[in-house]
Structure formats: structure tokens, C-alpha cells
Amino acid sequence: MELFVAQLLNGLVYGVLLFLMAAGLSLIFGLMNVVSLAHGSFFMLGAYLGLAIFKATGSFWLAFVLAPIPVAGIGIVMELLFLRPLYRRGHMDQVLLTFGFTFVFLDLVQTIWGRAVLHLWAPAGLHGIVHIGLGVFSAYRLFLIGFGFAIALVLWLLLERSRIGAMVRAGVDNAIMAAGLGANIPALFSGIFGFGVALAALGGIAAAPILGLYPGMDSEILIPAFIVIVIGGMGSLRGAFVGSLLIGIVDTFGKAYFQGVALFLIYLAMLAVLLVRPQGLFGIKYSDASVAPAVTTTSRPASLQTRTSELGVLVALLILPFLMGDYPRALVSEIFIFAIFAMSLDLLLGFTGLMSLGHAAFFGLGAYAVAILGTQFELNAWLGVAAGVAIAACGAALIGFFCVRTGGIPFLMLTLAFSQLVFSVALKWRDVTGGSDGLTIAEQPSFFGFSLSRSLVMYFMTLSFFALTYWVLRRLLNAPLGHAFVGIRENEQRMMAVGYPTRAYKLLSFTIAGAIAGLAGGLYAIFNGFISSDAIYWTASGDILIMTMLGGAGTLVGPAIGTALFLLMKNVVSSYSEHWLSIIGAIFICCVMFFSGGLWGAAQKLQWRRVAK
Amino acid sequence: MLEVDAINAYYGDSHILHGVSLSVRPGEVVCLLGRNGAGKTTTILTIMGYLQPRPGRIRYKGRDIAGLPPYALARLGFGFVPQERGIFPSLTVRENLTVFARTGRGGAGSWTLPRIFELFPALQARQRNLGFQLSGGEQQMLSIARALMLNPSLLLLDEPSEGLAPIIVQQIIEVLLRLKREGLAIVLVEQNLSAAFAVGDRHHVMNKGEICFSGSTAQLERDDFVLREYLSV
Ligand SMILES: Nc1ncnc2c1ncn2[C@@H]1O[C@H](COP(=O)(O)OP(=O)(O)OP(=O)(O)O)[C@@H](O)[C@H]1O
Ligand SMILES: [Mg+2]
Numbered sequence: 001m002e003l004f005v006a007q008l009l010n011g012l013v014y015g016v017l018l019f020l021m022a023a024g025l026s027l028i029f030g031l032m033n034v035v036s037l038a039h040g041s042f043f044m045l046g047a048y049l050g051l052a053i054f055k056a057t058g059s060f061w062l063a064f065v066l067a068p069i070p071v072a073g074i075g076i077v078m079e080l081l082f083l084r085p086l087y088r089r090g091h092m093d094q095v096l097l098t099f100g101f102t103f104v105f106l107d108l109v110q111t112i113w114g115r116a117v118l119h120l121w122a123p124a125g126l127h128g129i130v131h132i133g134l135g136v137f138s139a140y141r142l143f144l145i146g147f148g149f150a151i152a153l154v155l156w157l158l159l160e161r162s163r164i165g166a167m168v169r170a171g172v173d174n175a176i177m178a179a180g181l182g183a184n185i186p187a188l189f190s191g192i193f194g195f196g197v198a199l200a201a202l203g204g205i206a207a208a209p210i211l212g213l214y215p216g217m218d219s220e221i222l223i224p225a226f227i228v229i230v231i232g233g234m235g236s237l238r239g240a241f242v243g244s245l246l247i248g249i250v251d252t253f254g255k256a257y258f259q260g261v262a263l264f265l266i267y268l269a270m271l272a273v274l275l276v277r278p279q280g281l282f283g284i285k286y287s288d289a290s291v292a293p294a295v296t297t298t299s300r301p302a303s304l305q306t307r308t309s310e311l312g313v314l315v316a317l318l319i320l321p322f323l324m325g326d327y328p329r330a331l332v333s334e335i336f337i338f339a340i341f342a343m344s345l346d347l348l349l350g351f352t353g354l355m356s357l358g359h360a361a362f363f364g365l366g367a368y369a370v371a372i373l374g375t376q377f378e379l380n381a382w383l384g385v386a387a388g389v390a391i392a393a394c395g396a397a398l399i400g401f402f403c404v405r406t407g408g409i410p411f412l413m414l415t416l417a418f419s420q421l422v423f424s425v426a427l428k429w430r431d432v433t434g435g436s437d438g439l440t441i442a443e444q445p446s447f448f449g450f451s452l453s454r455s456l457v458m459y460f461m462t463l464s465f466f467a468l469t470y471w472v473l474r475r476l477l478n479a480p481l482g483h484a485f486v487g488i489r490e491n492e493q494r495m496m497a498v499g500y501p502t503r504a505y506k507l508l509s510f511t512i513a514g515a516i517a518g519l520a521g522g523l524y525a526i527f528n529g530f531i532s533s534d535a536i537y538w539t540a541s542g543d544i545l546i547m548t549m550l551g552g553a554g555t556l557v558g559p560a561i562g563t564a565l566f567l568l569m570k571n572v573v574s575s576y577s578e579h580w581l582s583i584i585g586a587i588f589i590c591c592v593m594f595f596s597g598g599l600w601g602a603a604q605k606l607q608w609r610r611v612a613k
Numbered sequence: 614m615l616e617v618d619a620i621n622a623y624y625g626d627s628h629i630l631h632g633v634s635l636s637v638r639p640g641e642v643v644c645l646l647g648r649n650g651a652g653k654t655t656t657i658l659t660i661m662g663y664l665q666p667r668p669g670r671i672r673y674k675g676r677d678i679a680g681l682p683p684y685a686l687a688r689l690g691f692g693f694v695p696q697e698r699g700i701f702p703s704l705t706v707r708e709n710l711t712v713f714a715r716t717g718r719g720g721a722g723s724w725t726l727p728r729i730f731e732l733f734p735a736l737q738a739r740q741r742n743l744g745f746q747l748s749g750g751e752q753q754m755l756s757i758a759r760a761l762m763l764n765p766s767l768l769l770l771d772e773p774s775e776g777l778a779p780i781i782v783q784q785i786i787e788v789l790l791r792l793k794r795e796g797l798a799i800v801l802v803e804q805n806l807s808a809a810f811a812v813g814d815r816h817h818v819m820n821k822g823e824i825c826f827s828g829s830t831a832q833l834e835r836d837d838f839v840l841r842e843y844l845s846v
Binding site for chain 1: 661663682683684687688693695699701702703704708709711712713715744759760763
């Protein structure tokens with residue numbers, strides 16, 4: 001009984017911290033239709049700035065009160081300078097932009113405070129333990145519960161009882177109408193964004209004495225906070241509150257009583273809610289599904305000119321390995337593999353208009369198929385690749401079945417949650433997957449009798465799969481099926497009206513994309529000789545999204561170029577500068593701001609303009 | 614009071630309005646008529662600042678207002694009643710009325726909640742209901758009432774009679790007549806000709822983004838060609 005009460009209170013503490021995150025996330029989403037992936041970064045910044053203020057002043061309470069202010073300032077500046085110019089574009093560009101910022105903030109924290117776990121102690125007055133009827137409990141944790149409930153009450157009163165709260169709710173309902181009645185919507189957006197950021201930062205400093213401070217705390221709080229708002233209903237404060245407490249308690253009890261499956265419990269809770277109420281427990285607002293990312297081109301039949309240039313590139317790629325050593329060959333091989341992965345994502349993102357933040361799950365299925373079948377059943381790696389493609393396709397069909405009912409941002413969140421489910425299986429099922437220690441691939445297969453341990457053979461192996469995937473995808477996109485996908489991206493309503501079962505088509509696109517990602521994963525397992533759960537953490541899905549968008553979604557060449565650029569930068573810049581995270585983040589931010597449609601898209605636009613003249 | 618001077622407007626690349634001009638004098642009701650897709654809503658949205666005229670000039674009380682955002686125009690005295698009514702569904706009727714209310718400035722009558730409820734008794738009974746619980750007619754009345762709570766000097770109404778039962782349309786006409794008697798200037802978009810004839814002083818007929826007829830009620834009633842070609846009477 002004592003333990004039960006203690007767990008319940010722990011669950012409430014975690015729930016309160018989640019609420020501070022989710023409330024802002026939900027308000028920002030409701031009003032601005034932006035899912036800010038940088039929200040976890042603000043949580044982290046709040047904690048670290050709080051630590052800095054504590055070190056400077058020696059007062060925890062001063063840190064607690066002051067830390068959110070500069071963080072809110074950073075948030076408002078980000079909204080003003082970066083998000084605002086994008087309001088006229090799709091909301092997806094804004095999501096991507098915030099993702100770019102997570103790199104910059106992470107690098108900032110690592111540079112200033114290092115990578116080690118730091119500690120901030122609870123204030124002297126709340127150090128001790130308190131005897132409550134059923135046992136003893138940390139005073140600081142009790143304070144947090146009370147504080148969190150008080151904040152929730154204040155927020156509720158502000159939103160429901162004040163005029164400014166009514167203005168916010170009116171803006172959530174219909175920002176365009178509110179503008180026509182005199183609401184200064186841009187100012188309201190900045191204000192709410194800054195307010196939400198301040199709440200996240202407050203959560204960060206409040207959490208610091210319990211969770212500690214470390215780079216990576218940003219995504220560790222972000223993902224459960226997403227699940228909270230999916231469960232509670234996006235845009236609903238009440239939903240954020242109930243969802244936070246629910247997830248906090250379920251997670252804490254899961255860890256205490258069902259250690260093996262604790263991680264799944266919150267995902268299962270989420271799925272259960274979504275199956276019964278797709279809009280979440282308290283959600284009323286269906287987000288519009290028509291927020292497709294900015295893409296420039298539709299595929300067009302290959303002209304003689306593109307055929308010739310493709311052939312030229314192929315010849316160049318055939319000659320290239322003879323001009324370089326082992327290390328660059330391996331790097332280019334890796335680029336081929338990830339280009340396959342990026343092209344598969346682009347089928348979904350650029351051509352069908354569905355932005356997935358969970359594509360690494362299928363990559364992981366393919367990779368683990370090779371590794372697990374190899375180590376457990378001594379199956380040949382090529383059979384493993386084939387099995388991986390099949391498993392990834394089945395997984396995608398299953399997951400896609402749930403995801404394609406939605407579109408836009410709910411789709412993004414659902415794919416994210418499912419991929420984290422796959423991730424947590426890989427992490428927790430240690431006997432089979434090796435968890436975060438990973439699995440080594442027992443034996444490297446040969447490629448037409450040549451040993452893949454030679455970099456040249458590896459190069460040609462990956463190149464042939466890359467060329468094959470490119471060719472297959474181009475055929476597919478120029479076929480009626482591809483036109484149907486593009487039609488769905490352009491206008492799903494119209495496709496439905498002319499008799500296309502669009503949901504089935506979206507599922508098909510999702511499945512094909514998953515299968516090809518599985519292929520990339522299988523090849524990666526062979527290439528790398530090792531796979532661990534890190535490869536399918538959500539940031540891996542984010543990275544591949546960046547590669548695709550960097551080069552240009554909606555083209556086949558773009559993702560390949562983006563992949564090459566990303567991996568080259570990662571390898572080259574990281575050998576010169578520790579700040580490659582920031583540099584990639586900044587390049588990506590510029591790319592979203594100035595070249596919507598990616599580098600290749602921008603290049604094509606330039607060319608068309610020249611042709612038009 | 615309002616002068617719209619040869620405005621052009623686009624949605625993306627499609628050119629919708631081609632040199633539309635109209636003017637509204639204080640206390641006058643100007644109607645904008647025309648078939649579906651003629652460009653009436655686009656004209657209203659451009660006046661209201663949702664679309665930028667390019668090129669074209671809009672002057673209000675002698676001041677150039679082209680390029681001002683909608684909220685600034687609302688604060689300058691525009692009361693906007695959109696075609697789709699734009700009720701805030703999760704706010705109560707009362708909150709819908711008060712959330713953006715402004716106190717009156719010189720000239721315009723000073724609208725307060727009691728006066729609004731006297732004008733629309735149906736709303737008083739429903740003031741605690743949420744916006745999405747209202748019927749179509751109630752929503753239209755709420756939308757008009759909400760615009761009045763800004764104490765505007767110019768009211769922009771986009772097809773207030775659309776989709777409503779004749780008896781409700783009659784009520785709305787009476788409300789508009791009363792507002793007109795109180796001296797409020799109104800731009801009224803209509804497809805319901807009898808409503809337009811009942812309250813309008815002057816009429817502009819639109820077709821394919823251009824104004825193809827301008828004149829008084831008497832002139833329009835007599836012009837069979839315009840009535841037949843552009844208004845399908
Ligand atoms: N958001 C939009 N994007 C592109 N074109 C649009 C958009 N809204 C309207 N149009 C086009 O602009 C033209 C004028 O439309 P508008 O809504 O102004 O007509 P209207 O006279 O108000 O018609 P109705 O009586 O049906 O309300 C139409 O041809 C319409 O198809
Ligand atoms: Mg209209």
C-alpha cells in the first residue's frame with residue numbers, strides 16, 4: 001500500500017512535468033497549427049539556464065522564477081524571425097524549421113555545459129522528506145505536485161474566464177475571423193508562443209532536481225509530451241492535463257510493476273484512445289489534412305535529355321571509385337544506402353503528400369531482420385534482406401492502416417509514436433535485439449562471388465541497389481499509380497470525388513515506402529556489420545526527413561543530393577569542427593527559409609526560368 | 614466615406630478582380646449583386662484587407678487603407694460579417710459578442726449587450742449556449758450582432774440571407790432597415806434581389822470580376838437586360 005501511494009505520487013510528479021510541456025505544445029498547436037519540435041529544447045534550456053542562475057546567485061527560487069524569462073525571449077525571437085515569414089507557406093515547413101533548431105540548441109548546450117549529467121539540488125527548505133498518512137515522501141516532489149496543479153488552475157482560469165483567454169480561444173477556433181474582428185493575430189501568436197515556451201522552460205527547471213540535466217533530455221520529454229497531446233486532443237488544455245496525468249501514472253506504474261513492458265504501455269494507451277476517439281479524449285478540432293509540404297515539381301516523363309544526363313551520372317559513378325581510396329568509397333556506399341532510404345521517404349512525402357516522422361522504423365525492421373535471422377538462424381544475409389523487405393512491408397501495411405486515416409500533423413504524430421513503439425521493442429527485447437548494445441552481423445555475405453569486405457565491391461553493390469531503386473521508383477511514378485499518388489498530394493478531395501479510393505492508395509504508398517526503407521536497412525546492416533536501437537530512434541527519422549527536404553522533396557534526384565550533402569557534411573565537418581550539429585542545423589534552417597522545395601527544387605526553378613526566357 | 618478605386622485581386626496566379634470601383638457615402642446602403650463566382654466575396658475580402666489589391670487604391674474617410682491588415686481595419690471601424698458567418702464554435706454566444714467588442718466612437722450608435730439583445734431577442738435566450746449549437750438563422754444574427762458590438766461605422770455583409778428560411782430573411786431585412794435608419798453605412802452582398810431592393814440605395818452588379826452595372830434601385834428594376842443577363846431573373 002505504501003509503495004502504491006508512493007508510485008501514485010511519483011506518477012503525479014511526472015504527469016505535472018509533462019503537463020508543463022504539453023500545455024504549451026497544445027496551445028501553440030491549437031492556435032498556430034505548428035507542432036514545435038523545438039519545445040523539448042526549451043525544456044532543456046530552461047533547466048540549464050536555471051542551473052546557471054543558481055550558480056550565479058545561489059538561490060534556487062530565483063533560478064526557478066527567472067530562468068523561463070530568457071528562454072521565452074529566445075522563443076519569441078525564433079517566432080518573429082523564423083516562423084513568421086513561413087506563415088504563408090505550409091505548416092510543414094514550420095515543423096521542419098523547429099527541427100533544425102533542435103540541432104542548434106543541442107549543440108549550444110553541449111558546448112557550454114558539456115555532455116556529462118549535471119545536478120541541481122532541490123532548495124534547502126524542500127530537501128527533506130514528509131510523513132504523510134501512508135508513508136514518507138520527498139518534500140520537493142510534493143511541492144511539485146501542488147505547484148503543477150496550481151499552474152493548471154491558473155491556466156484554466158486565464159483561458160476560460162479572462163477576456164484575453166477568450167481571444168485565444170476565438171483564435172484557436174478561427175484565427176482568420178478573429179483577425180477580421182480586430183484581433184492582432186501576429187501579436188497573439190508571438191505571445192502564445194512565448195508563453196508556451198516559458199511553461200516548457202519552467203518544466204525544465206522544475207524537473208532538474210529530479211531528472212538531472214543532460215543533453216538529450218530534450219527528446220526524452222518531447223516524445224511523451226507528444227503522446228499526451230495526441231491522447232488528450234490537440235489544442236485542448238483539459239486534454240493536456242488529463243493526458244499528462246494519465247501518461248505520468250501509467251508510465252510510473254508500468255516501470256514499477258511491469259518492468260519489461262513499461263515502455264509499451266504508454267504507446268498502447270495511445271493506440272487504445274486513438275482507435276476509440278481518433279481526435280483524442282478532449283479534441284474537437286480536426287486539423288486540416290491539406291497541409292502538404294512545399295514541393296516544387298511533379299514527375300514528368302523522362303525526356304531524352306534527362307536520360308542522357310542520367311546515363312552520364314551513372315558512368316561518372318562507375319568511374320568514381322577508381323579515383324578514391326577506401327574511406328571515401330565507404331562513405332559514398334553509405335550515401336547510396338541512405339539515398340535509397342531517402343527516396344523511399346520521398347515517395348510518401350514528396351509524391352503522396354504525407355509527412356512521416358517515423359520512417360526509421362521500417363529501416364530498422366529491415367536491418368534487424370538481417371541481423372537477427374543471421375545470428376539466431378544462421379540465415380544468409382541476402383535472404384535476410386529479402387525477409388527484411390517483406391517484414392518491413394508487412395509492418396508498414398499494419399502501421400499504415402492506422403496512420404493513413406489521418407493526414408497532416410496527426411499523421412506526423414502517429415508515425416512518430418509507432419516508430420517509437422518499434423524503437424522500444426528493439427531497446428527492451430535485449431535477448432534478441434541486443435538493445436542499445438546492438439547486434440553484430442555474424443558473417444558478411446559475398447556479392448556475385450566477390451567479398452564485400454573489399455570497399456570496391458561494397459561500392460558497386462550499393463550502387464547497383466541505388467540505381468535499381470531509382471529506376472523502379474521512376475517507372476512507378478510515371479505509371480498511373482504514381483499519377484494517382486501525386487493527385488492525392490495535390491487535392492485529395494478531388495481524387496475521392498472522381499472515384500479513387502484514396503485511403504487505399506495512401507496505404508499502398510506507405511507500404512511501398514516501408515518496403516524500400518526495409519531494403520535500405522538490410523543493406524545498411526550488411527554495410528555496417530552492426531545494428532543497434534540508436535539507428536531507429538526518432539531523431540533518425542528526423543535526419544532522413546532533413547536529407548530529403550534538403551535536396552528537394554517531390555523529385556527523385558533531390559533526396560539523393562540531400563543525402564550526399566548531409567552525410568558529407570556530417571563526416572567532413574565533424575572532422576574539422578565539433579559544431580557540426582549547429583552547422584547542419586543552420587544550413588537546414590536557411591534551406592527551409594530560402595529554398596522551399598530544396599536545393600534541387602531551387603536549381604530546377606532557376607533552369608525553368610532560363611528556359612522560359 | 615469608402616472609395617474603392619479600380620482594384621485588381623488575385624488568388625495565387627489567377628486574376629479574379631479586374632478594376633472594380635465603388636463608393637459608399639455616410640448612411641448609405643450599397644449592394645453588390647451577381648451570380649455565383651462573380652467576385653463579390655473577393656471584393657469584400659479585398660476591402661477588408663484579407664487580399665491585397667494589386668494594383669488599386671482603397672480610401673476610407675480620406676485615408677489610404679490599402680495594405681492595412683484586417684485587424685487594423687476592424688479597429689478603424691469596419692464591421693465584417695463573412696459569408697460563412699465565422700461563429701466561434703467553442704465560445705458561448707455571449708463570449709462571441711463580447712470577446713472583441715469595442716466601445717463606440719463619435720457618430721456610430723453605441724451598441725451594448727442590452728441593446729443587442731433588444732434587437733435580437735433570440736440571442737438573449739441562447740446566450741449561454743456554445744456557438745456550434747446555434748441554428749443557421751441564429752448564427753447569422755449572432756454574426757451581425759457581433760460585428761455591431763465593434764460599434765463600426767461601416768458594415769460589410771456577405772450574403773446574410775443565404776440558405777435561410779423566408780421568415781428569417783424578413784427579420785434580417787428589418788434589422789438592416791433599422792440600422793440604415795440609425796445612419797450606419799452598409800455594403801451588402803446579396804443574391805436575393807428582393808432583399809437588395811428592400812434596403813439598397815445604390816446597386817453594383819458584378820460579372821466575371823468586373824462591375825457591369827451601377828445605378829439606383831429604380832434604374833436596376835427597369836433594366837431588363839442586366840436583370841436577365843447577369844442576375845438570371
Ligand atoms: N481561395 C480561392 N482560390 C482560388 N480561386 C478562388 C478562391 N476563392 C474563390 N475563387 C474564385 O474566384 C472567383 C470569384 O469568387 P467569389 O467567391 O468572389 O464569388 P462570389 O461572387 O462571392 O460567389 P458566391 O455567390 O458563390 O459567393 C470564382 O471564380 C472562384 O472560383
Ligand atoms: Mg461569395
